[in-house]
Amino acid sequence: MTDYDYRCQRQRAIDRDMTEVCKSLGISLSTRGKWRECCCPNPQHDDRHPSCRVNVQTNRFHCFSCGCGGNNIDLVRLVRGCSYMEAVAWLLDTHADLLRDTAKRAQAPEEIKETEQLDTPWLHALVSPRAYYRSLAPWARDFFQQRRIDPNLIDAKGIVSIDQSVATQRGKRLSSHGNPYTPTFPAPALLFPYRDENDILVNLQARLQHPEEGQQRFHFPPGSRTALWNPHDALTLPDGADLWLCEGVTDALALLSSGRPALALASATSLTADAADFIARQASRLRLHIYPYNDPAGNALYTRLLALCPALRHHSLPATFKDFGQAWAAAVIPPLFSRDSEING
Secondary structure (H helix, E strand, C coil), X not given: CCHHHHHHHHHHHHHCCHHHHHHHHCCCCCCCCCEEEECCCCCCCCCCCCCEEEECCCCEEEEXXXXXXXXXXXXXXXHHCCCHHHHHHHHHCCHHHHCCCHHHHHCCCHHHCCCCCCCHHHHHHHHCCCCCCCCCCHHHHHHHHHCCCCHHHHHHCCCEEECCCEECCXXXXXXXXXCEECCEECCCEEEEEEECCCCCEEEEEEEECCCCCCCCCEECCXXXXXXXXXXXXXXXXXXXXXXXXXXXXXXXXXXXXXXXXXXXXXXXXXXXXXXXXXXXHHHCCCEEEECCCCCHHHHHHHHHHHHHCXXXXXXXXXXXXXXXXXXXXXXXXXXXXXXXXXXXX
16 A cells, blocks of 8 residues: 555545444434534543533544544544554454555654644743743633632642633644644633642643633643642642542632642543542542532532542532532632631531
């Protein structure tokens, strides 16, 4: 098979109707609109409330919770756990021709090996101390002030705002139709840095200020696999200390502003195996607490965390508030000045 033949085969695989591909893979989609909803196909993401979208116009999918996404080939690789070329072969049902020459496949031109990898140095540049965006717009300052978030905490966590869409990487990707494009963070938005256990930047999450109808508020760049926010701080706590688990960075910021050490999952459906392992390790030495969201997803997350950490301590929110952040903003929950004032109060 020549390189030209290979390119043609690959493009045919990418251009297959993704809704039909989903059907063949056993993925159930909603039936209306440009964006079709489904549970995330990522085997590492136990998504029980549909957080993945398939765009029938661009023929691409994206999970707005765990960040996985891509074209037909990426989808097949994710679901079937196969190689790039095996996914192409499955899509085309031409296994004999495509799988015959392993050496020639390895020599395929680099630009046709479309992978979903984060450009971490670029993301770091967006929130570095010398970055153009290393500040907060007036609307962003108002947002945090209304929610009673400690300004020093915002600076310490490197949170910034953008008023115009910003590229999530240098260079371009290829669309499902072979056209170059640059994925971007939507705007206006807040950018939340995600750091690993060693306090090294590994990702950014955008919180869109004014999402349009049908548009998700939270966005990760393509290729994201991040599930936990603030794990490094959790590791610095002494044995026997208290740690509050929560859903989302904004809730974690409210907990931290109230004096409660916090560890956040990106969403209620992003409890990956790695995240569960980290939380279980902390449960062996810390006292874990949670204010579950007052919604079905929040209750489901609490149930899963309780099974993982039987000693997890439940704290109830007033029925009129969905999450801790709302209750903290309304000043109905006092700050935690000492460990016993919250637990025994």
